[in-house]
Structure formats: C-alpha cells, structure tokens
C-alpha cells in the first residue's frame with residue numbers, strides 16, 4: 001500500500017490548493033481528485049461546485065474576513081499563472097450594488113464599509129453606473145466598482161494550475177474518487193488502498209453526506225439553477241466593457257450575480273446569471289446525480305433571465321438555457337477548516353463564494369492539517385466546524 005504524509009480528498013477550489021501548499025513545503029502528498037464528468041447522464045461519480053468557465057472575483061465583500069481571504073488569494077493569481085501557464089484572472093472589473101434601505105440595507109452597509117478600505121474601489125449611484133457602464137440598476141442603488149482589481153476567474157484553470165503545481169512539487173495525483181476512509185486509510189473507486197498520517201476531506205458539496213468525515217457537518221447543500229444567454233459576436237463586442245455584477249433587483253430580498261460575456265469551451269460567448277435562494281435541498285449523492293442530470297429548472301431560469309434583461313437594456317440573445325449547480329452553506333457563514341484529530345482535517349463549506357478565494361482557504365487548510373493555529377492568520381473567524 002502506498003503511503004504518504006497527507007492525503008487530500010477532493011481536488012476542487014479548496015482541496016487542490018491545499019495539496020499544493022502541503023507539497024510545496026516538502027510533505028509527501030496524495031491528491032485524490034475525481035475528474036469533472038464528461039457526460040452527466042452516464043456519470044456515477046461525485047459532482048462539484050466548480051464545473052464552469054467563470055466565477056466572479058472581487059476584493060469587496062459584505063464581510064471583512066471574506067474580503068481578506070479574497071484579497072490574499074487574488075494577490076497570488078499572477079504567481080500561479082506565471083508558474084503554471086494557466087490564464088486564471090480576467091480583469092473586467094467587478095460591481096457590487098445594493099439598496100440603502102429594506103432587508104438588504106445591512107448587507108449594503110457591510111460592503112460599503114469594506115469598499116472604503118479597498119484601493120481602487122469607487123462608489124457610484126444608479127445614474128453614475130448607467131452613464132459609465134450602461135447597466136440599469138434599480139433606483140436608489142449604491143454600488144462599489146473595482147475597475148481593475150476585480151472581474152472573473154476561470155475555476156478550471158485554477159484547478160489545473162493548483163493540481164499541476166502540486167504534482168510539480170512532488171504530489172501524486174489520483175484522478176478518481178475516494179470511496180471510503182478508514183482512519184487514515186483511503187479506498188479509491190478502483191479498489192486501490194492508500195495510507196497516510198493524516199487525511200484532509202475537501203469534497204465540496206459531497207462533504208455533508210459522503211461519510212468521509214467522522215460525523216456529519218452542518219451544511220446545507222442547495223440545488224441551484226443558473227441561466228445562460230448565448231450572445232452573437234456583435235452583441236458580445238457591444239458588452240465587452242461590462243464588469244461582473246452583483247446586485248439586488250428591485251423588490252427582491254436577496255442579491256443576484258451576473259458574469260460579463262465569457263467564451264466557453266464550445267467557442268461561443270455566454271452571459272451567465274444566478275443567485276436563486278428558494279431551491280430544493282440536496283441530501284445525498286443520489287439527489288446530486290438526479291439534480292445534475294435534470295439540467296436545472298427552466299422556470300427559475302426564466303425569472304433570472306428577466307432580471308438580466310432589466311439590467312442590460314436592449315440585450316439581444318441567440319438562445320437561452322438553464323443549468324444546474326450545487327452550492328454549500330455552512331452554519332457559520334464561513335468555511336469549516338479544522339484539524340479534528342491526529343488523523344483528519346475538514347476543509348469544506350464554500351458558501352457560494354469560494355472559487356475566487358479557495359487558494360486562501362486551501363492555505364489555511366494546510367496550516368490546520370499540519371497542526372498550526374489559524375488564530376494568527378488575521379481573521380476574526382476561527383473556522384471551527386459545526387456538526388449536524
């Protein structure tokens with residue numbers, strides 16, 4: 001049986017960087033990373049939250065700890081790009097807008113406070129956003145705009161970069177899923193058993209139900225619908241200066257997000273919108289498979305697309321379609337990053353916002369797994385796990 005100092009299970013936005021950090025500090029590491037499914041209808045392995053071409057990245061957040069994690073992760077994109085040859089960051093700018101009264105007033109107050117300390121972030125009102133960026137936000141919105149330090153990142157490129165650099169530093173990559181963990185022995189899908197002094201479980205939306213942790217973490221996994229709008233090349237060129245946008249539509253009690261035109265692997269340009277809240281819960285691997293095979297909820301996608309059109313006056317689309325995704329909410333609002341025993345560390349709970357800063361959560365995961373303390377890392381949060 002091959003044996004390592006550490007086994008990291010899950011090679012997504014948090015697990016792959018964690019493996020990289022451990023390998024780059026000279027530990028022997030196995031990264032057990034299930035691949036992204038090529039055909040969801042026949043796929044029987046685990047799913048993930050990062051199977052996409054683009055995720056919003058920004059310094060501004062409603063919470064200072066999330067802002068700090070993002071700032072640290074964003075500051076490392078260039079080094080990761082240079083060392084891996086992957087293009088991770090696309091500097092289109094990022095806008096975060098909300099109302100100053102109503103149920104989202106605290107959220108708006110939170111990101112305004114954070115934005116005041118972000119170099120390059122400027123505050124704009126509804127009219128200024130319309131004049132400068134062409135976006136029609138609800139009246140009374142106030143927006144922080146990061147013209148250069150925000151935009152979107154490519155989660156597949158990030159995963160590729162982190163995994164490749166981990167391997168370059170000596171890690172062994174197993175491109176299959178882990179079926180079981182017994183203490184610090186892990187059984188892979190093909191029956192291979194590998195051992196380690198310590199195992200890190202970073203299985204994203206599966207961590208709540210896959211039995212790889214000693215107990216069930218308090219995580220809510222939601223089956224979310226996103227909507228895509230395919231654009232002509234001309235419409236894509238017209239919207240080329242559009243930033244990533246997070247905003248609260250008029251009368252809504254939660255925010256939505258939208259990516260600017262992004263070229264997908266099929267060669268076409270798409271806008272993407274998401275941010276549903278009233279979605280079904282996923283409780284098991286079987287629920288997850290059924291949800292991804294369903295292709296998402298067309299009625300939810302229609303509601304999202306109506307809001308996309310409201311913000312982008314005159315938008316013309318070639319076609320639109322729904323898509324499925326799964327997001328994970330923790331009980332604390334922060335990831336769970338905790339060494340639970342000599343044998344196992346938990347690293348999960350992305351809260352719908354950890355693609356951009358998964359590199360920082362992975363770094364904290366490596367510190368925790370090696371017995372280090374997180375309370376000297378500058379965060380107010382202790383990242384302790386809560387159990388169901």
Ligand SMILES: Cc1cc2nc3c(=O)[nH]c(=O)nc-3n(C[C@H](O)[C@H](O)[C@H](O)COP(=O)(O)OP(=O)(O)OC[C@H]3O[C@@H](n4cnc5c(N)ncnc54)[C@H](O)[C@@H]3O)c2cc1C
Nearest residue numbers: 010012013014034048049056178204325350353354355356
């Ligand atoms: C539609 C959508 C939009 C989002 N938008 C944004 C955004 O704009 N900005 C942002 O920052 N974040 C965004 N997020 C959130 C972000 O993608 C997640 O927070 C992040 O991916 C969580 O990282 P993770 O490592 O915990 O999980 P994941 O990235 O899902 O990684 C988990 C990995 O574990 C693997 N795995 C699972 N089980 C096993 C097993 N048994 N053995 C081996 N491997 C296993 C999976 O295949 C997967 O690769 C979005 C999420 C969704 C779904």
